[in-house]
Amino acid sequence: MAKGKHFVKVCSCTPRGDLRIKDLQVLNQIVRDEEASIAREKNARKLARRALALGDICMAAGCPIKAIRIWQTAAQRLLAMDYYWVDVPLYFEAYTSFDNLVSEVEGVTLGQRIDKAWHQLGHREMATWTRHMRKEYCDMWLDRYYEALP
Secondary structure (H helix, E strand, O other), X not given: OOOOOOOOOOXXXXXXOOEEEOOHHHHHHHHHHHHHHHHHOOOHHHHHHHHHHHHHHHHHOOOHHHHHHHHHHHHHHHHXXXXXXXXXXXXXXXXXXXXXXXXXHHHHXXXXXXXXXXXXXXXXXXXXXXXXHHHHHHHHHHHHHHHHOO
């Protein structure tokens, strides 16, 4: 007689469509693996999308602090990657804009998710990341084009 396969249930869905992780060791392994792959990511927008998805999994599993840490790390790395474009001489500026080169939408989305998580935890005073990200991208644009202003 053949042995049947044994499966361990690691996650489930709630009636509302939320994901629930049953085994936190599996979640920690997923987070470690994804953080390593996010750290190797060279594309800023892909980095932000992967960090957003990983943080959403952590929030759904009931680990908001882990999600906040992932999103903050990704936001800081995203800003560092985007600041690269401030000093690069662009000879094709007639065909593209600075907004197409930086990941402002993804950065602000990361900030909004961080702020939402802090609000859910009851720490409204910590929810400053959306404003911080908008200010950083505004400063980045001014650093690039300040001399061209009238």
